[in-house]
Amino acid sequence: MNIDRVLIFTGGNLSPKLLDEIEASDYIIGADRGALFLIEHGIKPHIAVGDFDSISKEQLEQVRIMSGDTMTCDPIQKDLTDTELAMDIALNRKPEQILIIGATGTRMDHTLANIQMLTRGVEQHVQTSIVDLNNYITLTNSSCMIEDKGYTYVSLLPMTPVVTGIYLEGFQYPLYNATLHLGESLGISNRLTAERGTIKIDDGLLLIIQSKDH
Structure with missing residues (x-):
């Protein structure tokens, strides 16, 4: 069944203020540390995904218990970033909109890769945006x-x-x-x-x- 909006919380710069973006009908994905961030603030993600190499084993167990579902992958033998894995899940649900939170931060390579990932939303006619405390980023071809x-x-x-x-x-x-x-x-x-x-x-x-x- 199609849904209106998917929110991805990933492992860049995150702030409790960004939780205000959540609406009751949103499908929520936590990518790696983004899943832990949600759980620590009382939000249960529908699915947590990633290699979880940025959190401890105890924290990962907490993520497993508190998430609706968990999909883990090997941190070495993988071709996609945790954010792109989450993007795959989001696009497969065929939403009207995807909002990515925590996609910017100190790692410029990850930030640029996440911005370029907006092209995948354009290709599938899904409005896709990145939001942080200072920016709201989107992409159009029309x-x-x-x-x-x-x-x-x-x-x-x-x-x-x-x-x-x-x-x-x-x-x-x-x-x-x-x-x-x-x-x-x-x-x-x-x-x-x-x-x-x-x-x-x-x-x-x-x-x-x-x-x-x-």
């Missing part, structure tokens, strides 16, 4: 509505060599049939002028980052 979530800026970055036919409505700096090339900063630090703004593109992959400094 159009999307941006809501004012309390962030200061909205920045646009191409994820393909060129993004063409960019149209912005409801922004301080509107665009009409604009083009962005990889490596350009033209799309940085725009602002919404209303509660919602519309972004449309003709071709390419466009990363949309809502951000604030504090």
Whole structure:
């Protein structure tokens, strides 16, 4: 049965404030340390997944007891990160939306890999976003509505060599049939002028980052 939204809590920067993203109807996946984080804050994940090399054996047993289901894998003999394993589970449930929490942090390789993973949602027509305390990150290959979530800026970055036919409505700096090339900063630090703004593109992959400094 299809569900509206899947939340993935993974092992990057996590804060109790991010638990406010949870809604009663969400299907919740805990990836590695993200599962322990949920359980320590009284949230029972529907499934916990990963190699669990970042937590102790005692903590893993706690995860097993408190999760609806647990899927473990060998930390050496695996090809996917814990977050991508969770992403596979999420996509298989065919939700309308996936929200990944704890996908950013001190490991830039993991952060970039998780941002690039948003392309998998686009390929399967599932709205997929990454959220942390300062950023809300999503990706489009067509159009999307941006809501004012309390962030200061909205920045646009191409994820393909060129993004063409960019149209912005409801922004301080509107665009009409604009083009962005990889490596350009033209799309940085725009602002919404209303509660919602519309972004449309003709071709390419466009990363949309809502951000604030504090």
